[in-house]
Amino acid sequence: MRTFDFIVIGSGIAGLSFALKAAEKGSVALITKRGRSESSTAWAQGGVACVMSGEDSFDLHIRDTITAGAGLCNEQAVRTIVTEGPAAISQLMAMGVNFDVRDNGNGAHELDLGREGGHSKRRILHFQDATGLEIETRLLERIASHPAIELMENHMAVDCITTGKLGYAMENSCVGVYVLNEFSGDVETLRSDVTVLASGGCGKVYLYTTNPDVATGDGVAMAWRAGAAVANMEFIQFHPTCLYHTEINSFLISEAVRGEGGILVNERGRRFMENQHPQKELAPRDIVARAIDAEMKRSGAKCVYLDITSKPQEFIKSRFPTIYETCLRAGLDISREPIPVVPAAHYQCGGVKTDLYGETSLRGLHAIGEVACTGLHGANRLASNSLLEGVVMAGRAFEKIRSQLRKPVDISLPEWRSGSVQDVDELVVISHNWDEIRRLMWDYVGIVRTEKRLKRAATRLRNLHTEVQEFYWNFKVTRDLLELRNLVTVASLVVDCALSRKESRGLHFTLDYPGTDDARFLRDTIMRRI
Numbered sequence: 001m002r003t004f005d006f007i008v009i010g011s012g013i014a015g016l017s018f019a020l021k022a023a024e025k026g027s028v029a030l031i032t033k034r035g036r037s038e039s040s041t042a043w044a045q046g047g048v049a050c051v052m053s054g055e056d057s058f059d060l061h062i063r064d065t066i067t068a069g070a071g072l073c074n075e076q077a078v079r080t081i082v083t084e085g086p087a088a089i090s091q092l093m094a095m096g097v098n099f100d101v102r103d104n105g106n107g108a109h110e111l112d113l114g115r116e117g118g119h120s121k122r123r124i125l126h127f128q129d130a131t132g133l134e135i136e137t138r139l140l141e142r143i144a145s146h147p148a149i150e151l152m153e154n155h156m157a158v159d160c161i162t163t164g165k166l167g168y169a170m171e172n173s174c175v176g177v178y179v180l181n182e183f184s185g186d187v188e189t190l191r192s193d194v195t196v197l198a199s200g201g202c203g204k205v206y207l208y209t210t211n212p213d214v215a216t217g218d219g220v221a222m223a224w225r226a227g228a229a230v231a232n233m234e235f236i237q238f239h240p241t242c243l244y245h246t247e248i249n250s251f252l253i254s255e256a257v258r259g260e261g262g263i264l265v266n267e268r269g270r271r272f273m274e275n276q277h278p279q280k281e282l283a284p285r286d287i288v289a290r291a292i293d294a295e296m297k298r299s300g301a302k303c304v305y306l307d308i309t310s311k312p313q314e315f316i317k318s319r320f321p322t323i324y325e326t327c328l329r330a331g332l333d334i335s336r337e338p339i340p341v342v343p344a345a346h347y348q349c350g351g352v353k354t355d356l357y358g359e360t361s362l363r364g365l366h367a368i369g370e371v372a373c374t375g376l377h378g379a380n381r382l383a384s385n386s387l388l389e390g391v392v393m394a395g396r397a398f399e400k401i402r403s404q405l406r407k408p409v410d411i412s413l414p415e416w417r418s419g420s421v422q423d424v425d426e427l428v429v430i431s432h433n434w435d436e437i438r439r440l441m442w443d444y445v446g447i448v449r450t451e452k453r454l455k456r457a458a459t460r461l462r463n464l465h466t467e468v469q470e471f472y473w474n475f476k477v478t479r480d481l482l483e484l485r486n487l488v489t490v491a492s493l494v495v496d497c498a499l500s501r502k503e504s505r506g507l508h509f510t511l512d513y514p515g516t517d518d519a520r521f522l523r524d525t526i527m528r529r530i
C-alpha cells in the first residue's frame, strides 16, 4: 500500500489544475489511463467561455447559460462559475497559457473573442482552433517538473476503497483507490483521505463520438459503485458537426466555424436552419443537432454540409489551421467546398452529483470537470462553458479541501485479491460486447428517443451487465475489461435516467412525451445504488 495526501484521477484541465494546487500542500498521485495528454481537454477546439470584454456582462453569460440549460441549471452554480471565470483565466495565463489576440484598431492588442451557439456575445477565448491542446501542454509542462507530483501514466483506477465495504463502523468514506498498473498487470493499493475524480465523460458509450478513446465514463461508474449519487445522465450532448469521412473518425468541426459565418446546407445545397430558430446555425446545440437529424431522416442522406466558403482562404487557414489541414489531408479543401458533417456524442452534462466545492455525497470523494454534475449545464451545456467549469471547480475544490486538511486517519487497506489468476480466455467477447453497447446506445438512446427503444436498450444492457460481471470475477482484470464494465454501468445509468424523465427537455427528446412538463420534471434526476 502506498499513501499520498491527494489522489487525482484524470489528466485534463480539471485534474491538472487541481494537482498543481494540491502539490503545494502535499504529495499527489496523478493517475492517467494512457499517455499524459490523452484527454478530452487536449481535443477541445473551441475555447473557454468567459466574460472578458466591456461589451459583455456576467448577467448576459448567466442568462445564456440558463437559457441553454432549459430550466435545470442551478442558478447559484452558474453565477459562481461565471463570475469566478476571469480570475481563473488570469491564473491560466500566469501559467503560460496563450490565447489569441488581435489589434484593437488603436495599435494595442486585445483578446480575440470568438462566438459560438447560444452565446449572445463574443466571449470565447481561444488559441486558433486548438485551445484545449494549448492549455493541456502548458499545464503538463508544470506538472512534469513538480517534485510533489507522481504522474502515473498507463494506470487505470479500478474502484474506490470505502470504509463501508471494509466494515469500519464510521461514516462511509472513500479512503483510497485500487489502480491497475498496465506495465506490470498488477492492481496496486493507493491510500488517501482525498480522492478527486477528474476523469472526464463517457462519449465512447456511443458509436459515433467526438471524444478520445479514454472517455469511457470511468469516474461516474466508480462513484456509482462506491455509493455516491449520480445525476442527470439522460442529458448527453450531441455535437452537431463531426466530420463525416470514411477514414477519419471522431474529428470535430468546431462550432466556432459557424460562429464565423459557416452555414448548414442539405444535400441539395439548401440552408435549413433559417426556419428552425431565430439564431439559425447558432441556436443551442440540442436544436441544431435535432434539426440535422431530422434533415438526414427526411432526405435519407448520410450527412449534411457545413459551408464556410464565403470566407477568404487566408482567414480560414489562420483561424482554423487544425481543421483546415486535417480536412485537406482527407482530400477536402474547406475554403472551396462544404464540409460533410454528422452529429456525434460530445459531452456528458450529468455526472457525479457535487456541491459547489466538488464534494460528492461520499465523504473523501470529490469530482470536478465533466465527470461532475454541479448544476452549471442543466439539461444542455452552453458551448465552451466546460473548460471554464473545469478550471474554476478545481480551484474551489482545492480551497475547501485545504481548509479541512487534517492528519490522515490510520487505516490499513487490504491488498487487491484477484478472483482468479487466469487471463481472459476469449478477448473477442469483450470487443463484441463493447461494440454492441455502442451500437445499441446509438440506435436506441440517441438524439430522438422513444420509450420502446429505451426499454429495449435497458433489457439488453441488463444481460450485458451479467456477462461482464462473470468476466470480471473470473479473470484477471485488464484495461479493456475494466472499460467495458464501466461502459455497461454508465450506459445503464443514461437509459435509466432517460426512462424516468417522462417529458422532453434540453438534450432529452422523446417522441412519446414531446412536451416539457414543469409540474413533474423541473428537477434533477438523481440515481443512487440501492
Ligand code: SIN
Pocket (backbone or CB within 6 Å): 044, 045, 046, 047, 252, 253, 254, 255, 256, 382, 383, 384, 385, 386
Ligand atoms: C467546439 O469547438 O465546437 C466545441 C466547443 C465545446 O464543445 O464547448
